[in-house]
Amino acid sequence: MLFDKEYEFVGKHATYCRALKDEISLFSTFREAYMISAIVGFLYGTKSEKDTTVKVNPASILPSELAKQRLNLRNIYRYIMLLEETDGFSIEDYKSRTFKDDSDDEEPEKVKNNMEIFNSYVLGGIEILYNKFKDCNSKKDTVNMLNEFLEDFVQDNELQV
Amino acid sequence: MLLKSIEFNDFRPFKGKQRINFECSDDKNVIVILGNNTHGKSTIILSFLWCFYGESKFERPLDILNQTVEEHMKPGDRKTASVKVELEHEGIDYIISRYQSFAMTYNGTLSPNESVMKMTYTDENGETKPCGSTKKELFDAMNAIIPKDLMPYFFFEGEKDNNISTKSIGKAVRSLLGLDTLSKARTHLRGDTQKVSTKSVMGVFESLQNETDNIKASAEYQKKVDAENKLKLVSDRKEEIETQIENYEKKIDEINEILRNNAPTRELQKRRDSIDKDLKEERRELDNAIARYIKNFNNNSIALFSVPLFGKVKSMLSQMDLDDKSGIKGIEGPAIKELLRRGECLCGTELKEGTIAYRTIEKYINILPPVNISTSIREMFDLMSQLEKNCVDYINSFRNDYRDIQYCINKINDLEREEASLLFELSKANIINADQYEDDLRIYKKRLSDLRDEKDNCISDITTLNNTIDTATNNYNMYKSKSEKNKENQLYYEYAEAIYNWVNDSYNKKEVTLRTRLNNIVTELFNNIYSGKREVEIDSNYNIWVKVNGKPLALTGGLKIIQYFSFVGGLVKLAGEVMNERNGETEIYGEEYPLVLDAAFSHADENHVETISKELSTVTNQLVFAVMKKDWNYVEDGIKDKICRVYNLNKVNEKEIIIEEV
Numbered sequence: 001m002l003f004d005k006e007y008e009f010v011g012k013h014a015t016y017c018r019a020l021k022d023e024i025s026l027f028s029t030f031r032e033a034y035m036i037s038a039i040v041g042f043l044y045g046t047k048s049e050k051d052t053t054v055k056v057n058p059a060s061i062l063p064s065e066l067a068k069q070r071l072n073l074r075n076i077y078r079y080i081m082l083l084e085e086t087d088g089f090s091i092e093d094y095k096s097r098t099f100k101d102d103s104d105d106e107e108p109e110k111v112k113n114n115m116e117i118f119n120s121y122v123l124g125g126i127e128i129l130y131n132k133f134k135d136c137n138s139k140k141d142t143v144n145m146l147n148e149f150l151e152d153f154v155q156d157n158e159l160q161v
Numbered sequence: 162m163l164l165k166s167i168e169f170n171d172f173r174p175f176k177g178k179q180r181i182n183f184e185c186s187d188d189k190n191v192i193v194i195l196g197n198n199t200h201g202k203s204t205i206i207l208s209f210l211w212c213f214y215g216e217s218k219f220e221r222p223l224d225i226l227n228q229t230v231e232e233h234m235k236p237g238d239r240k241t242a243s244v245k246v247e248l249e250h251e252g253i254d255y256i257i258s259r260y261q262s263f264a265m266t267y268n269g270t271l272s273p274n275e276s277v278m279k280m281t282y283t284d285e286n287g288e289t290k291p292c293g294s295t296k297k298e299l300f301d302a303m304n305a306i307i308p309k310d311l312m313p314y315f316f317f318e319g320e321k322d323n324n325i326s327t328k329s330i331g332k333a334v335r336s337l338l339g340l341d342t343l344s345k346a347r348t349h350l351r352g353d354t355q356k357v358s359t360k361s362v363m364g365v366f367e368s369l370q371n372e373t374d375n376i377k378a379s380a381e382y383q384k385k386v387d388a389e390n391k392l393k394l395v396s397d398r399k400e401e402i403e404t405q406i407e408n409y410e411k412k413i414d415e416i417n418e419i420l421r422n423n424a425p426t427r428e429l430q431k432r433r434d435s436i437d438k439d440l441k442e443e444r445r446e447l448d449n450a451i452a453r454y455i456k457n458f459n460n461n462s463i464a465l466f467s468v469p470l471f472g473k474v475k476s477m478l479s480q481m482d483l484d485d486k487s488g489i490k491g492i493e494g495p496a497i498k499e500l501l502r503r504g505e506c507l508c509g510t511e512l513k514e515g516t517i518a519y520r521t522i523e524k525y526i527n528i529l530p531p532v533n534i535s536t537s538i539r540e541m542f543d544l545m546s547q548l549e550k551n552c553v554d555y556i557n558s559f560r561n562d563y564r565d566i567q568y569c570i571n572k573i574n575d576l577e578r579e580e581a582s583l584l585f586e587l588s589k590a591n592i593i594n595a596d597q598y599e600d601d602l603r604i605y606k607k608r609l610s611d612l613r614d615e616k617d618n619c620i621s622d623i624t625t626l627n628n629t630i631d632t633a634t635n636n637y638n639m640y641k642s643k644s645e646k647n648k649e650n651q652l653y654y655e656y657a658e659a660i661y662n663w664v665n666d667s668y669n670k671k672e673v674t675l676r677t678r679l680n681n682i683v684t685e686l687f688n689n690i691y692s693g694k695r696e697v698e699i700d701s702n703y704n705i706w707v708k709v710n711g712k713p714l715a716l717t718g719g720l721k722i723i724q725y726f727s728f729v730g731g732l733v734k735l736a737g738e739v740m741n742e743r744n745g746e747t748e749i750y751g752e753e754y755p756l757v758l759d760a761a762f763s764h765a766d767e768n769h770v771e772t773i774s775k776e777l778s779t780v781t782n783q784l785v786f787a788v789m790k791k792d793w794n795y796v797e798d799g800i801k802d803k804i805c806r807v808y809n810l811n812k813v814n815e816k817e818i819i820i821e822e823v
Contacts, residue, residue: 025455032459039466072463075544079470082477091480099534139451140570146458147563150465154556157469 002102002111003066003073007034009059011051013123016130017059024133024142031065033129034122039076041125042083048123077102077118084117162306163783164755165247165254171227172208172242173219174201174818181205181820183755183785185805191778193796194787196810201818202759202787205810209316209757212244212259214300214309215276218318226263226271228816234265250306254283255292257303278303307754314736316757317729343668350661363661366654370647378640385633392626399619402612409609416602423598426590433583440576447569454562457555464551471545478538494529497522675735676701683731686780690723690772697727719766726773729758734780753782760788760796771799778803 009017009030017033020026027033041047066073081098089097101110132149136142154160164183169175183192196202207218217225226242234240245258261276280292280299292302307315352358359368420427500522504512512519529536676699684697687707696708705724707714716724737754756777774796778784784803788796797804807823 026458028456028459036459036462036466039463039470043466043469075467075541076463078541079467079474083470083473091477094477095481095534099537139448139455140566143451143454143563143566146454147559150458150462150556150559153465153469159465159468159552159556 002077002115003070004063006063007061007066007119009034009123009126011054011056013048013051013126014056014059015054016126018057020126020129020133021059024136025139026129026133026142026146029065030059030061031069033059033126034061034066035069035073035076037125037129038073038080038118038122039125040128041121041123042076042080044124044128046124046128047117047120048127049120050123074102077114080118080121081114162248162250162755163753164757164785165249166245167205167208167212167247168245169208169820170243170245171230171240172244173204173224173227174812174816175204175820176227176229176817179820181808182806182822183783185783189803189805190782191774191784191786191800191803192805193793193807194785194810195790195793195807195823196787196818197789197791197812200810200812202810203318205787206316206318206757206759208244209246210312211276212246212257212278213303213307213312215259215278216309223273225261225273225276231263231265231271232816234263234271236265236267236269238265239263240265248306255306256281256289311736311739314732315754317733318759343664343671346664347661347668350657350664362657363654366650366657369650370654374640374643374647378637378644381633381637381640385630385637388626388629388633392623392630395619395622395626399616399623402616402619406609406612406616409605409612413602413605413609416598416605420595420598420602423595426587427595429583429587429590430595433580433587436576436580436583440573440580443569443573443576447566447573450562450565450569454559454566457558457562461551461555461558464548465555467545467548468552471549474541474545478541481534481538492525492529494526497525497529675739676703678738679731679735682734682780683727686730686734686776687723687727689776690727690769691720692772697724719769723769723773726760726777729756730777730780737781755783755785756781757785758787760786760792767795767798770795774799 008014017027017030020033021028021030027036078098081101082094086093086097097110097114101107101114133142133145136145166180166182166184168178168180170178181192181194185192194202194205204219210216210218211225217223226240230240230242239262241260241262243258243260245256247254247256249255256279258279259276260279262274264272264274266272278296278299280302281289282292283289293299303309347353348358348361350362352361352364357367358364500506501512501514501519506512506518506522510518512522680697680699683699683705684695687697688694695714696706696711698706698708700706705728707716707720707724714720733754733756758777760773760777770792774786777786778800784800786796786800809821809823811819811821813819
C-alpha cells in the first residue's frame with residue numbers, strides 16, 4: 001500500500017524542512033511539507049536526491065501521520081506517475097504505473113521505483129520552497145512571500161476566478 | 162452644819178405640831194430617838210431630805226399630809242403639811258421650811274399643791290433674811306450647806322438587815338467623791354458601755370463623721386482628675402486631627418490642581434492607552450489571520466497546485482481505453498479477494514467456492530482495480546472536478562485572509578503612527594503619573610473622612626468629659642465640704658475623748674484614793690468595835706472583806722453588824738472630811754456634821770452594840786441615834802456620858818405618832 005512506511009528527510013533537506021516548519025512557519029507539520037513539496041517539485045520540474053553530505057537529525061514522518069493525508073498523497077502520486085515522461089512508455093504503461101503498480105503485490109520493485117520518482121520531486125520541492133522563503137524573518141514576511149508565490153502561481157497558471 | 166431642831170406639822174404620822182430639839186453641848190452630842198419598827202424612825206430621817214430638797218423617799222411618797230387630818234377634811238377644806246428645820250452652819254442660823262398644801266375636792270379626793278420651800282438666815286444684826294426667792298437660788302443656798310448627793314450619808318436610813326450592798330457602797334463612794342458628776346460627765350462624754358454609746362458626746366461626733374464622704378470625695382476627685390487627663394489627651398488628639406485635616410485638605414487641593422493642570426496631557430495619555438489597547442487587539446488579530454492563512458495553505462493549497470496539472474491528466478486519461486463494466490466505487494480487487502478468503506459476503510451470505518454467490522463476487526475482481534482501472538479513472542475525473550471547485554474556494558479564501566492580514570497590518574501601522582505622534586506630544590508635556598495622583602487622592606479623601614469622623618467623636622468626648630468634670634467637681638466640693646465638717650467632728654470627737662480620758666483618769670484616781678481612805682477608816686472602826694485585829698478590805702468592786710492573815714472570814718450576824726456600822730461610821734467620817742475638803746478647808750473636821758442614823762442592832766450582841774454606839778459617837782459631832790427600845794440599854798451603856806436628850810416615838814394608832822421627850 002502506498003505511503004504506509006515512515007519517511008525521513010535527511011541531510012540538508014531535513015534542515016530545510018525543519019526551517020520551513022519551525023523558523024519560517026510555512027508548514028504546520030513535516031507531513032504537510034512532504035505533501036506540498038511533492039507537487040511543487042513536480043510543478044516546477046525539480047527533482048533532488050537524498051543528501052548524505054550533512055549529518056543532521058532527520059525529520060521523520062510516521063506512517064500514522066502519512067495515513068491522515070493518504071488520499072491527497074495518492075492523487076499527487078497518480079498525477080506524477082501519469083505525467084512523468086518516461087522514454088519508451090506507451091499509454092498502457094502510464095496507465096499501469098498510475099493505477100496498477102501500487103496494487104500489484106507481485107511486483108514491489110515497480111512501486112519502489114515509482115516512490116523514488118515521487119520522493120525526488122519532494123526533495124526538489126523542499127529546495128524550491130526553502131530557497132523561496134529562507135529569507136523570511138517573520139511570519140509577516142512568510143505570509144507576504146507566500147501570498148506573492150500563490151498570486152504568481154495563480155497568475156502564471158491563469159487560475160483567475 | 163449642826164442641827165438645832167426639826168418641827169413637823171400634820172406631816173405624815175406626826176399630827177399637829179411636833180418638835181425634836183437637837184441642840185447639844187460639846188461633850189454630850191448624842192440625841193436618841195427610841196422607837197420600834199413602823200414607829201416613824203425612818204420618816205424622821207427622810208423628812209430632812211423632803212424639807213431640804215423636796216424629795217419624797219417615803220414608803221408612800223405622796224402621803225405627806227397626816228391621814229387623820231385628811232380624813233377630817235371636808236370638800237373645799239385646805240390643809241398644809243410642813244417640816245421646819247433649824248440649823249447652824251458656819252456660825253449662822255438658818256431656818257429651812259417646806260410646806261405643801263392640800264385641798265379636798267368635792268368628789269372626796271385630796272388635791273395636792275406643789276411643795277414650797279422657804280429658807281432664811283439670821284444676819285449679824287439679828288435680822289431674818291431670805292436666802293433666795295427662786296427655786297434655783299434656794300437650791301444653791303441649800304446645796305452650799307449640805308449637798309443633796311451627800312444627804313444619805315449624814316441622814317442614814319440604814320439597812321434593815323444590816324447588809325451592805327456593793328452597789329450602795331460604790332454609789333456612796335462615788336457620791337462622796339463628787340464622782341457622780343464625773344461619772345455623769347463620763348456617761349455624757351462616752352456612755353457606760355464598753356462601746357462608745359451613740360447617745361454620748363463622743364458617739365454623736367463619731368456618728369457625724371461619715372467616712373464614706375471622704376471616700377466619695379476622693380473618688381470624685383479621682384474621677385475629676387481622670388476626666389481632666391483624658392480631656393487633655395482627647396483635646397490634644399483633636400488638635401492633632403485638625404492639623405492632619407488641614408494637611409490632607411491642602412494635599413487634596415494640590416493634587417486637584419495638578420490634575421486640573423494636567424488634564425490635556427491626561428487626555429493624550431488616555432488616547433495613548435486606548436491606542437495601546439487597540440494595537441494589542443490588532444496584533445492579536447493579525448496573528449490569528451496569519452495563522453488562518455498558513456493553516457489554509459497547509460490544508461487546502463493542494464487543490465490550487467493540482468488544478469494546473471488537470472489539463473494534461475485529462476488528456477492522458479482520455480487516451481486510455483475504458484471498458485463498459487461498471488465497478489463499485491471505492492472498492493478494489495484486493496477487497497473482493499479478502500471477502501472470498503473469509504467465505505462471507507458483507508451481506509452475510511456464505512461465499513463457498515463453487516457456489517453461485519462465490520462466482521458472482523469473484524467476477525468483480527476483473528472489473529475492479531487494479532485488474533480493471535476504469536473505476537479509478539472515473540473516480541479521478543470526479544475528484545478533479547471537486548478539486549477545481551476547491552481551488553476556486555481556496556483562491557478566494559487565501560485572498561480574503563490576506564486582505565484581513567493587510568487590513569490588520571495597515572491598522573497597526575496607523576495606530577503605531579498615531580502612537581508615535583502622541584508620544585512625541587507627551588514627550589513635550591510635563592508627564593505626570595495621574596493614576597498615582599488619583600490613587601493618592603482617593604486615599605487622602607478616605608483618610609480625611611476618617612479624620613473628620615474621629616474629630617466628631619473627639620468633640621462628643623470633650624463635651625461628655627467636660628460634663629463629667631463639672632459633675633465630679635460639684636460632687637467633690639459637696640463631699641469635701643461634708644468631709645471638712647467630718648474633720649471638725651473628728652476634732653470634736655478627739656476633744657471629747659481627751660476630756661473623757663481626763664475625767665476618767667481623775668475619776669479612777671479619786672475613786673482609788675477615797676476607797677483607800679474609806680478602807681482605812683472602816684478598818685480602824687471595825688477593829689475598835691471588834692476589839693481585835695482584823696483586816697478589812699474594800700476591793701475595786703466594793704466588796705467588803707474581813708480577813709485574817711489574808712484569808713476572808715465567813716461573817717456571822719455579829720461580825721456582819723460590826724462590819725455594817727464600821728462602814729456607816731467610816732462613811733460619815735469620810736463624808737465630813739470630803740465636805741471640808743470641797744469647801745477648801747485644809748484642816749479636817751473644820752466644819753461639824755451630824756449623823757442621823759436609824760440603827761438596827763438586831764443581830765448584834767450587847768458588847769458590840771455598846772462599842773458600836775461609842776465609836777459612832779466619835780466619828781461625828783452630832784449623833785442622832787434612832788434605835789429600837791430593846792437595844793437601848795446596850796446603846797446607853799456605850800454612850801451614856803454623851804447622851805444629851807432622848808425622845809420616844811409613841812404610836813397612837815396606824816395614822817398617828819407622837820414624839821415625846823423622855
